[in-house]
Amino acid sequence: MTQQALLLVDHGSRRAEANENLLHAAEAVRECAPxxxxxxAHMELAEPxxxxxxxxxxxxxxxxxxxxxxxxxRGRHVREDxxxxxxxxxxxxGLRNLxxxxxxxxxxxxxxxxxRAGLR
Amino acid sequence: MTQQALLLVDHGSRRAEANENLLHAAEAVRECAPxxxxxxAHMELAEPxxxxxxxxxxxxxxxxxxxxxxxxxRGRHVREDxxxxxxxxxxxxGLRNLxxxxxxxxxxxxxxxxxRAGLR
Numbered sequence: 001m002t003q004q005a006l007l008l009v010d011h012g013s014r015r016a017e018a019n020e021n022l023l024h025a026a027e028a029v030r031e032c033a034p035x036x037x038x039x040x041a042h043m044e045l046a047e048p049x050x051x052x053x054x055x056x057x058x059x060x061x062x063x064x065x066x067x068x069x070x071x072x073x074r075g076r077h078v079r080e081d082x083x084x085x086x087x088x089x090x091x092x093x094g095l096r097n098l099x100x101x102x103x104x105x106x107x108x109x110x111x112x113x114x115x116r117a118g119l120r
Numbered sequence: 121m122t123q124q125a126l127l128l129v130d131h132g133s134r135r136a137e138a139n140e141n142l143l144h145a146a147e148a149v150r151e152c153a154p155x156x157x158x159x160x161a162h163m164e165l166a167e168p169x170x171x172x173x174x175x176x177x178x179x180x181x182x183x184x185x186x187x188x189x190x191x192x193x194r195g196r197h198v199r200e201d202x203x204x205x206x207x208x209x210x211x212x213x214g215l216r217n218l219x220x221x222x223x224x225x226x227x228x229x230x231x232x233x234x235x236r237a238g239l240r
Binding site for chain 2: 006
């Protein structure tokens with residue numbers, strides 16, 4: 001069976017607090033999927049970079065990296081920059097990679113918006 | 121009972137497709153809460169503006185507008201710009217307003233990330 005890893009990629013920021021958000025997100029995903037190796041990377045401005053995270057995935061024995069763009073919408077970063085950086089990093093480590101759709105619009109987001117708004 | 125409205129506010133973009141995303145999001149929220157008046161506005165770069173949306177809320181009979189920032193994290197726009205624009209607009213229409221926390225990190229986002237990644 002193919003060894004899969006999930007890599008969450010956000011934009012990256014100069015603010016440590018913004019970057020830490022993705023680490024908390026990765027922790028939340030691990031709680032939902034305890035057997036899945038989950039990694040995190042920033043597209044730019046902060047480490048770990050996408051290249052560094054693919055190296056971690058390879059070192060952990062992954063054969064295929066599923067990249068989830070931690071973005072609400074499918075803008076240029078999600079459509080172009082992240083797939084390009086991931087393809088380069090995957091090739092460097094002989095890994096397969098697949099970039100998933102970002103959050104987009106979904107009933108779960110609608111429910112969370114209502115919860116955050118105190119309306120649920 | 122206080123008449124509440126929910127106002128979703130995203131960043132706003134010059135790309136029509138990006139702005140339409142918020143309209144789809146508002147539709148998804150309406151499906152989850154059919155009795156709640158749900159409005160949408162863009163912080164900048166596109167209409168309806170926050171000021172225009174508060175005018176719509178007032179015209180619909182709302183007394184209190186709960187603003188949900190359609191953002192993943194609590195950056196400067198969420199902390200400063202959106203509350204300021206909403207406070208100004210609320211005052212202009214004699215409405216109460218409350219700016220909620222953005223999506224942040226939450227189990228529902230973790231579950232959606234796994235679903236988008238094809239791992240659920």
